[in-house]
Amino acid sequence: MTGETVPHGNGMTEEVLVGLRVVLHALVEPLFKAQQPWALMGSSASVLQGIPDYTPPDIDITTTMEGAYIMEGAIAHSGVMVRPVGYSVREPYASYFGVFEIAGMKTEVMGDLVIKCGDGAIDVKDHWSRWSDKVRLLHFEDLHVPVIPLEWQLVANTLLQRPERINGIVSYLHEHGYDAPYLRGLLDDKTLGERTIAAVREAMHLD
8 A cells, every 4th residue: 555645734843854754764664563553643643644834742653552562662762761651541541651752852652542531532442443444644755654534633632622723624624625424434433422523513514
């Protein structure tokens, strides 16, 4: 499967690019060999997919519990281990969580991530099967990099009530197009909560 070539957003600084380069070169081969699902998520994934006018403050990577420990071993030698991978609950997040400083960029690893707010929740384990077809592979230098789709990130940021990121993603999707059937499928998950489902439907003009 070949990766798409997508111009990244104008907020992608050289520091972030260097950090991504180091992290991704460390991860791709061992995770492929281990057959563990993984993907970039958060602001770095959004900006790689073209979201403009935002500079990612860090690099976020989601995977399974097993993948998180593989990542720890794969990237620890490339920088400083700030926090070894271990189970962590820090509302609204729970995951097998580790933090690294790679080429000046804070890099967070989250295995079996659960996002739980007062009125809804997302358990990432429930989404790997959906991402098997919908995760985007982007061409990044000499690598094919999996990134969480913007449609999913819109849902997550709406659950987390982050207006700046919601507005940026909504504007971009309206201008560049989006996968409406995939987004509708995400919104069929009632565990997201009524507020999140209604807000996304309204923002994207879904009837």
